[in-house]
Amino acid sequence: MGNAVLDRILAPGFIEHVEAMGKIVAHELHQLMQKFPNYITEVRGKGLIAGIRITPPVRDFVARLRNHKLLTVAASDNVLRLLPPLIVNEDEIREAIGIIAEAFAEFDAEQASRRAIAQRQAPFRFFRTADYDCETFSRSQGFFLRATAFHSRFCP
Template sequence: MNALGHAHPKLIEALTEQANKVWHVSNLYQVEGQTALAEKLINLTFADTVFFANSGAEALEASIKMARKYHAVSGHPERYELITFEGAFHGRTLATIAAGGQEKYLEGFGPATPGFVQVPLNDLAAVKAAISENTAGFLIEPIQGEGGICEATKDFMRQLRALADEHGLLLVLDEVQCGVGRTGHLYAYQDMGIEPDIMASAKGIGGGFPLGACLATAEAAKGMTPGTHGSTYGGNPLAVAVGGAVIDEVSKPEFLEHVRRVSGRLSQGLSMLADEYPDVIEAVRGRGLMLGLKCVKPNTELQKAFMDKGLLTVAAGDNVVRLLPPLIISEDEAMDAVARIEAVCAELSTKSTAGKEEVSAS
């Protein structure tokens, strides 16, 4: 979320300037900052239109509603189901936990909201088999964050786009975690040779300030006429002022090149550790500065050990530890992180333990 770190001067400037003007304007009226940020996003992406929200879950709710409404106004109200993918995480509302389909998030909340069909990630045959007369489209994270930094392959994404076109369906992307420069591209889809119809963006887009956005083509959004959706605080002047400053910084070619360069060094260093300590780290996953360590030992054990070394990480599914540093991280800071991870690996490795035991015995 803190894509530009803490107290970035450009964000402070944008927030302070807006705070001295107006904090809130009803969305019944045109909000100048919304228009400015929407135009930036439209110019930088596939989108023709943008709806602002406060969070990723809200951006996904708008995306889901938009996909259903599109088919309803196109004369096919029976098309309300989205095909989603095992391991996904789309939020914590009733609709988004149903979309994710993970039992640990569904438990205790009664019957799951209907309208979602889960299939395995990167399994094109399963996707084709799941398409029915009720299918509205596909909802997918290009890189699953909570699921364990599991990537949809470029070929799979292209096949989904082709299937959507063939069957008159919508391709809906969840780039809440992997968007806004995280992969070394402004949005992950831009390195996959496809364009979505609808996309949810949040987290990094606000640089730590609550902000979400649902981006869409004019065709996909044609059913979302005034009154069909809304938000009291979505796109409030403070949030869009900060969001505009974030996009100005992150969209710079040299900024994205920096992310890719640092990522290259970080990934290389981590891969070397996986080779050296295969009993601790099984593999390194991800792209850009959205990386994951597939652990041999319990990921919570590594997460705690990393924290003891002053390194904050996030546990994820499939026994993965996520590394999601601010995008402004330097190469030296990345190498410092590798050194701290190496120290933990050395402490946890059975190879190191065996060596200590041999020294003690002698």
């Protein structure tokens, strides 16, 4: 078995293939970074070893990718490591990048949904003073301001 591995590695064109695939990985990851700039802050690596600095929790994102049948590892608190086999081909690289893009799109949709729910659930604001010309209700440590014309004028 060891001889078969050496035969493959020492075969003419093998190193050139690995270098070419590494360039494709780097290019595709930079394209992905342009598509999701809020979630991918940096792409780095050498050859086929790549690291993606991401803003979502990396361990949760690794689990999300595993659910999509793509194995990755966390390299640190915020770096996702990609380490494809040396015999990877261009189609497999593009498939993996597509899976990562799909996972980021799902994450983005979930974040947008959470923001929309939070906006719907918070129509009122709390204030500390009662110096406003509006209807207020005394609360234990502040005042509760009803959503009125005043609210839309003074509350972002």
